[in-house]
Every structure is written in structure tokens, then in C-alpha cells.
Amino acid sequence: MGAASDAARATGSIAVPPAPRAPASPLRVALVGNPNTGKSTLFNALTGMRQRVGNFAGVTVERVEGSYTGADGRRVSVLDLPGAYSLDPHTPDEAIALDLLAGRADVPVPDVVVIVADALHLERNLYLVSQLIELGLPAVVALNQIDAATKRGLQVDVVELIHELGVTVVPTVATKGEGIDRLRQAIARAPDLPVPSRRMPVPRVAEQALRPVEQALVDDGVPPAAAGLEALLHLTAPGTDHGPAVHAAVVAARSQLLDAGLNPESLEAELRYGWITGVMHRTVKDPDGQEHTTSDRVDRLLLHKVWGMLIFLALMGIVFQAVFFWAAPMQEAVESALGWAGTQVGSAMGEGDLQSLIVDGVIAGVGGVLVFLPQIAILFLFIGVLEDSGYMARAAFLMDRYMRTVGLHGRSFIPLVSGFACAVPAIMATRTIERPRDRLATIMVVPLMSCSARLPVYTLLIGAFVPAMHIGGFLDLHGLVLLGMYLLGTVSALVVAFFFRRTLLRGQTQPLILELPPYRIPSPRALATTVFHRSSLFVRRAGTVILALSIVIWALATYPRSDVPDGIPDEAVQEMQLANSFLGRAGHAIAPAVAPLGFDWKIGVSIVSSFAAREVFVSAMGTIYGVGGSEDGAGLPEKLRAERNPETGAPVYTLATAIGLMVFYVFALMCMSTVAISIREAGGGWTGVRWAAVQFGYMLALAYLGAWLVRIGAGAFGWA
Amino acid sequence: MSPVAQTVIVVLLVAGAALYVARKVWLSVARARRERNAAGCGADGCCK
Numbered sequence: 133m134g135a136a137s138d139a140a141r142a143t144g145s146i147a148v149p150p151a152p153r154a155p156a157s158p159l160r161v162a163l164v165g166n167p168n169t170g171k172s173t174l175f176n177a178l179t180g181m182r183q184r185v186g187n188f189a190g191v192t193v194e195r196v197e198g199s200y201t202g203a204d205g206r207r208v209s210v211l212d213l214p215g216a217y218s219l220d221p222h223t224p225d226e227a228i229a230l231d232l233l234a235g236r237a238d239v240p241v242p243d244v245v246v247i248v249a250d251a252l253h254l255e256r257n258l259y260l261v262s263q264l265i266e267l268g269l270p271a272v273v274a275l276n277q278i279d280a281a282t283k284r285g286l287q288v289d290v291v292e293l294i295h296e297l298g299v300t301v302v303p304t305v306a307t308k309g310e311g312i313d314r315l316r317q318a319i320a321r322a323p324d325l326p327v328p329s330r331r332m333p334v335p336r337v338a339e340q341a342l343r344p345v346e347q348a349l350v351d352d353g354v355p356p357a358a359a360g361l362e363a364l365l366h367l368t369a370p371g372t373d374h375g376p377a378v379h380a381a382v383v384a385a386r387s388q389l390l391d392a393g394l395n396p397e398s399l400e401a402e403l404r405y406g407w408i409t410g411v412m413h414r415t416v417k418d419p420d421g422q423e424h425t426t427s428d429r430v431d432r433l434l435l436h437k438v439w440g441m442l443i444f445l446a447l448m449g450i451v452f453q454a455v456f457f458w459a460a461p462m463q464e465a466v467e468s469a470l471g472w473a474g475t476q477v478g479s480a481m482g483e484g485d486l487q488s489l490i491v492d493g494v495i496a497g498v499g500g501v502l503v504f505l506p507q508i509a510i511l512f513l514f515i516g517v518l519e520d521s522g523y524m525a526r527a528a529f530l531m532d533r534y535m536r537t538v539g540l541h542g543r544s545f546i547p548l549v550s551g552f553a554c555a556v557p558a559i560m561a562t563r564t565i566e567r568p569r570d571r572l573a574t575i576m577v578v579p580l581m582s583c584s585a586r587l588p589v590y591t592l593l594i595g596a597f598v599p600a601m602h603i604g605g606f607l608d609l610h611g612l613v614l615l616g617m618y619l620l621g622t623v624s625a626l627v628v629a630f631f632f633r634r635t636l637l638r639g640q641t642q643p644l645i646l647e648l649p650p651y652r653i654p655s656p657r658a659l660a661t662t663v664f665h666r667s668s669l670f671v672r673r674a675g676t677v678i679l680a681l682s683i684v685i686w687a688l689a690t691y692p693r694s695d696v697p698d699g700i701p702d703e704a705v706q707e708m709q710l711a712n713s714f715l716g717r718a719g720h721a722i723a724p725a726v727a728p729l730g731f732d733w734k735i736g737v738s739i740v741s742s743f744a745a746r747e748v749f750v751s752a753m754g755t756i757y758g759v760g761g762s763e764d765g766a767g768l769p770e771k772l773r774a775e776r777n778p779e780t781g782a783p784v785y786t787l788a789t790a791i792g793l794m795v796f797y798v799f800a801l802m803c804m805s806t807v808a809i810s811i812r813e814a815g816g817g818w819t820g821v822r823w824a825a826v827q828f829g830y831m832l833a834l835a836y837l838g839a840w841l842v843r844i845g846a847g848a849f850g851w852a
Numbered sequence: 853m854s855p856v857a858q859t860v861i862v863v864l865l866v867a868g869a870a871l872y873v874a875r876k877v878w879l880s881v882a883r884a885r886r887e888r889n890a891a892g893c894g895a896d897g898c899c900k
Contacts, residue, residue, distance in 0.1 A: 481853070482853065484853075484855060484858045485858055485859065485862045486853070486858040486861055486862050487858075489862055489865060489866075676872075677873075677876065679869070680868075680869040680870075680872040680873050680876075681869075681873060682869075683865055683866055683868075683869035684866065684869050684870050684873055686866075687866040687869075687870075744873075804877075804880055805880075808880055808883060
């Protein structure tokens with residue numbers, strides 16, 4: 133028997149009568165709660181979906197929908213809403229919840245609200261719970277993480293809590309699926325129960341002052357059941373979205389309350405916290421309340437000014453060492469498999485364009501990218517461990533000091549770290565940032581964080597040109613250079629943010645109030661799901677966009693066929709064909725633009741191709757060297773190392789070229805999806821387009837300048 | 853496989869890939885335009 137059932141049994145059973153017969157329309161359920169209460173885990177447990185979850189606040193920033201079939205056969209559609217601390221929205225993601233529940237969104241008001249409350253932090257959670265039950269919608273409270281609360285020594289009297297709240301309370305442990313069936317039954321039954329109403333007492337004088345506001349709100353279209361709550365919310369913000377009648381009523385109510393010696397700004401908070409204190413006293417026993425937990429003891433070390441930072445850097449170092457070290461055998465296996473496939477296909481098919489398309493276009497292009505799948509999987513495994521263990525929130529706390537120095541809000545840390553995976557969700561994660569200028573500054577610098585699409589570019593160039601050696605006997609130089617590229621992106625993001633905050637986006641930075649989640653041992657299943665999901669996204673991308681682009685690039689690199697004089701060696705024929713192809717001509721046209729960076733036309737044309745997505749650089753190089761290459765059977769790194777300038781005979785690629793190219797990719801915004809999401813999240817319309825243009829422009833300028841400086845610097849030291 | 857058959861397959865594959873890429877670009881542009889309209893932008897380029 134699970135902890136959820138144990139808790140229910142210990143405190144009295146929850147009578148759940150049989151659900152009514154199935155009506156035709158689906159039951160609409162919304163999951164609402166404080167951030168990091170396990171809403172998305174509960175959503176996944178209810179619907180069987182794989183919505184992203186994490187052990188820190190702000191993982192869900194958009195509403196996500198799923199469904200299941202109830203015991204009565206009725207479809208139940210479930211909406212997972214972003215976490216909110218109250219219905220008085222401060223951030224765009226919090227506003228999503230209120231708009232939906234108040235009927236202001238483009239979807240109908242839900243039939244049932246499932247309020248997810250964290251049993252470990254019930255006192256704080258009850259603030260939102262008390263607001264939600266005042267909305268007058270059928271509600272069920274899922275008292276989640278009841279096992280952690282029990283383990284901590286907290287005893288929650290669930291029956292008394294039901295009595296206090298006036299709604300069904302179901303203890304759950306979403307991570308283990310405990311209490312989920314009972315929750316489903318409670319959801320099915322909720323619409324037939326009396327609608328919950330306000331539980332906290334309101335002084336008579338406040339009631340009288342608020343009554344005209346409530347009436348004005350109802351006249352303005354607010355549902356009567358929600359008018360009481362909205363009236364209280366409007367007291368703290370007299371400038372309302374409603375008509376002048378509501379505004380006038382609010383102003384009058386505020387003055388009436390001030391005359392009665394009550395502070396309208398803090399009235400709601402004082403009333404709620406007063407009521408919550410009583411509820412906590414009657415429902416929760418906390419015998420070890422003041423004792424320091426293991427989490428506190430670990431935090432003393434991990435959040436230490438000096439040790440904390442050193443541990444953070446050491447952890448990052450381990451991650452990037454492992455990305456190279458662990459992935460090497462798997463990468464070799466994938467390379468061998470692709471090499472074998474190329475040889476088999478090449479020998480099975482006769483010479484001709486189709487063979488060239490399959491071997492040089494598809495296998496060299498898509499395969500060249502797929503080789504990096506092990507690195508991607510290992511990187512996401514580590515990110516998953518750091519997130520799920522609760523360390524990521526600590527890292528945000530550690531970094532807050534530096535973020536504030538450059539004018540970034542502490543909440544910017546999570547979007548910045550998410551940028552290591554992909555800038556698109558990372559830019560969406562900025563919705564948790566309250567002030568538009570803080571948010572915009574973060575959006576502008578998120579793409580500087582090295583996303584997983586850059587990993588194939590870095591890994592290809594590091595593997596091909598950085599010597600394989602160990603420093604101090606154990607530090608792999610490949611891993612160190614990779615860490616250097618990630619650090620370059622991160623430090624640049626902070627520096628650029630500093631400039632934005634002192635020029636276009638001036639403003640005060642707000643202090644960070646951050647909830648530190650308890651440490652947890654990451655669930656292997658959840659980690660496997662994350663790694664599988666991310667890896668499959670990578671493979672899908674390789675099999676769709678990159679496959680299509682590889683074929684197009686192959687065609688551009690192959691046609692038109694030119695007449696080649698007889699008696700020329702095969703190698704020279706292929707080079708001439710490539711140079712006269714559409715791609716070759718385009719490459720030679722743009723060659724002067726990239727020549728100052730030490731890049732030849734093949735690199736230039738691969739860079740231009742990768743405007744669609746960064747990985748295309750690798751596939752384009754694979755295709756170009758497949759079509760024009762001479763060393764049959766050699767991998768792309770070998771072909772790059774063997775490439776010679778036809779005029780001088782000098783190697784085209786040196787260590788300086790490789791570093792310059794990597795620096796170019798650290799800075800350049802080569803991703804159509806990121807540009808599109810920046811337009812949307814920076815305000816949409818021309819405002820969004822302008823900001824996205826500034827972002828694209830400054831990043832391209834930095835990329836060009838960075839690569840040029842590497843070349844000049846390398847030349848000065850005689851390394852070029 | 854005869855050279856003609858090879859050529860036909862190559863043409864079909866290249867045309868399919870080009871159409872796929874063009875469709876992706878078209879969808880991105882359409883999406884940006886939808887976002888622009890959703891943001892309340894008029895045909896004159898002014899957004900509320």
C-alpha cells in the first residue's frame with residue numbers, strides 16, 4: 133500500500149461514491165497549483181503523457197492538454213497550467229492560469245479545477261488554494277508529495293482539511309502513481325457536489341465596502357461566484373481592466389476601508405494568512421518543525437560563496453569531460469555502422485547519380501549529424517540529473533549574485549540553462565520573469581548559450597583538429613576545449629546582457645525570491661524518458677529537415693555537370709565538377725566575405741546553408757566532401773585534415789581555423805526557429821521583428837568579429 | 853537499375869526534398885504572419 137493510501141487510512145477514509153453515468157461531452161479539468169508542486173508529474177500520471185517535468189519552479193510556461201477515459205467511459209480532458217503563487221498575476225505564465233479560470237481565455241471555463249498542493253509546504257500552498265475555491269468552480273485538492281511530508285514527520289489530518297476547505301482532498305504521490313485512481317474518481321464526482329465557497333472570515337465593514345464592487349463586477353460580466361474574489365484582488369490594483377463603474381466602486385471601497393482603519397493593499401493577504409494559520413494549527417502536526425533537514429545541511433556546502441562555486445565549476449567540468457569520454461566508443465560504433473552502410477550501398481548500386489545521392493548526400497549528410505547522437509544523449513542525461521536532483525535551483529541561487537551584477541534577474545538563470553538544450557523552449561521559459569525589460573534582456577542573450585545543435589559542430593572540429601592529450605594526467609584536452617566553448621557563450625551572454633541593461637533596456641533589477649526544492653534522487657525512468665525524448669527529437673530532425681536539406685545540397689553540389697577534359701586525375705575531376713556546380717558558384721561568390729576569417733568557399737557555403745539550423749553545417753560539409761572528396765572510406769574529420777588549398781598546397785584547416793569556426797558558431801544565431809520564437813516572445817508584430825533583427829544582427833557581428841580576432845591572434849603568435 | 857530509372861528517382865527525390873524545405877519555410881513565414889496578426893498589427897505595419 134502506498135504512502136498516499138496510508139495517509140488517507142491514518143486520517144480517515146475519503147468517501148467517494150460511484151461516479152455518475154457517462155454524458156457525451158468530455159469533462160474539462162484544469163490542473164492548477166504553486167510552481168514545483170508536481171503538477172506536470174500528476175498530469176503525466178493522469179493522462180499517460182510525457183510532459184516535461186523538473187525539480188524546480190517554472191518548467192511549465194504554457195498550458196498543455198492531455199486526456200484520459202474515466203471509469204464511467206467518459207473522456208476527461210486535462211489542462212496543465214503554469215504554476216502560480218496566487219491569482220494576482222505578476223508574470224505572463226501566472227496570468228495564463230487566471231485568464232483561463234476567469235473565463236477570459238479562448239477556451240471554456242473548466243468543469244473541475246484540480247488544485248495541486250504540496251503537502252511539504254502546505255502553509256504556502258493554501259494561499260492559492262483559498263483563492264481558487266472562491267472562484268465558485270467544482271474543485272478537488274490533490275495533496276501531493278504526501279510521502280515526503282510523512283517522511284519529514286508531518287502528520288496531515290486529511291479529514292479535518294476536507295472540513296476546513298469544503299472540497300474533496302486526495303493524498304497523492306504523483307511520482308509513484310499513488311492516489312491517482314482515487315483522484316480520478318474524485319474528479320468524476322466533483323461536478324455533482326455543492327460548489328465550494330469562501331472559507332475565510334471577512335470583517336463586516338470590509339464585506340459592506342466590497343459589496344458595491346462585487347455588484348459592479350457582476351454587471352460588467354464577471355460570474356457572480358467569482359465576483360467576491362475579483363473584488364478583493366482589485367483592491368490592491370485600482371487600475372482595473374473593467375469599466376469605469378468598477379473603477380469608481382473600487383476607489384470608493386478603498387477609501388471606506390481606510391476610514392475604517394483597514395489597509396486595502398494588504399487586506400486580502402492579512403485575511404488569508406490569518407485563516408491559513410488557523411487551518412494549519414488544526415490540520416497539521418509538525419513535531420520536528422525546527423530541526424534542520426539533510427537538505428539544509430547539504431545546502432550549507434553547495435550554497436557556500438566559495439565552495440559552492442567551486443563545486444559548480446567542477447560539476448560542469450565533469451559533464452563536458454564525460455560528453456567526450458563516455459561518448460567516444462558509442463560514436464565510433466555509429467561511425468563504423470555508417471561507413472559499412474555507405475560501402476554496402478555503394479557496392480550494391482551501380483555507379484551513377486542515385487548512388488552518389490544515397491552515399492554522398494544522404495549517408496554522408498544525415499549520417500554526419502547522427503554520429504553525434506551519443507554526445508547529445510549524455511549531455512541531456514547530465515542536465516536531467518542536475519534538474520531532477522534539485523541542484524539546478526541551487527545553481528540559480530549561486531549565480532544570482534553574478535546575474536544581478538550584470539543586470540539580469542535571478543529567474544533568468546533557468547532560461548539560460550535551458551538554452552544549453554535548445555533556445556526555443558528557453559526563450560519561452562522567460563515567461564516566468566515579471567518585468568518586460570528583464571525578460572527582453574534575457575531573450576536577447578539566451579541564444580548565446582551553446583545549444584545542442586552546436587554540439588555536432590564543436591565535436592567535429594575538436595575531434596578533427598584539437599590534439600588528443602591529457603592535462604595533469606586526467607583532464608582530456610577535448611573536453612576542456614568543449615567546456616571553453618560553453619563558457620565563452622555563457623560569459624558573452626552575461627557581458628551582452630550588461631550592455632543591454634545599460635543601453636536599450638535600462639532598469640532596476642529586482643531581487644530573486646527562489647524556492648529551493650528538496651533534494652531528490654532522480655528517477656531512472658524519468659531520466660530515461662528525458663534522454664529518449666531529446667534523442668528522438670534529434671533523430672527526427674536528422675530524418676526530416678536535415679535529410680531534405682542534405683538532398684538539396686547534394687543536388688546543388690552535383691549539378692550542372694560540366695565537361696571535363698580527358699586525362700585529368702579523378703580527384704581533380706571531382707574538384708572541378710564541384711567548383712562548377714551551383715553550390716560551387718555560390719560559394720565562390722561569397723568566398724570574399726569569409727576570406728578575412730581564414731575560411732574557404734566550402735566553409736562559407738556550409739555556413740550559409742546552416743542558417744536553417746546549425747547542424748546543417750556538418751551535413752553540408754559531409755555532402756560537399758562526399759561529392760568532391762577523394763579519400764574513399766575516410767570519415768569527414770580525415771577528409772578535413774587532408775584538405776589542401778589548390779593554389780598554395782597549404783592545409784585549409786588549421787587549429788586556428790577550427791577554433792575560429794567554433795567561435796563563429798558560439799556567437800552566430802543560425803536558427804530559423806529561434807528567430808521565429810524571438811519575434812513572438814519579444815512582443816510579436818513589428819516590435820518583435822525589430823528585437824529579433826537586433827538579436828540576429830549583434831550576434832552575427834560578434835561571430836564575425838570573434839572569428840576574425842582568433843585568426844589575427846593566431847597569426848600574431850605564428851599558429852595560423 | 854537503368855540510368856533512366858536512376859535519373860527519374862533522383863529527380864523525384866530532389867524535387868520532394870526541395871518542396872519539403874520550401875514548405876517548411878512557407879509555414880514559418882505564415883506562422884510569423886499569424887503571430888503578427890494576433891499581436892494586433894494592421895496592414896500598415898502598426899501594432900497596438
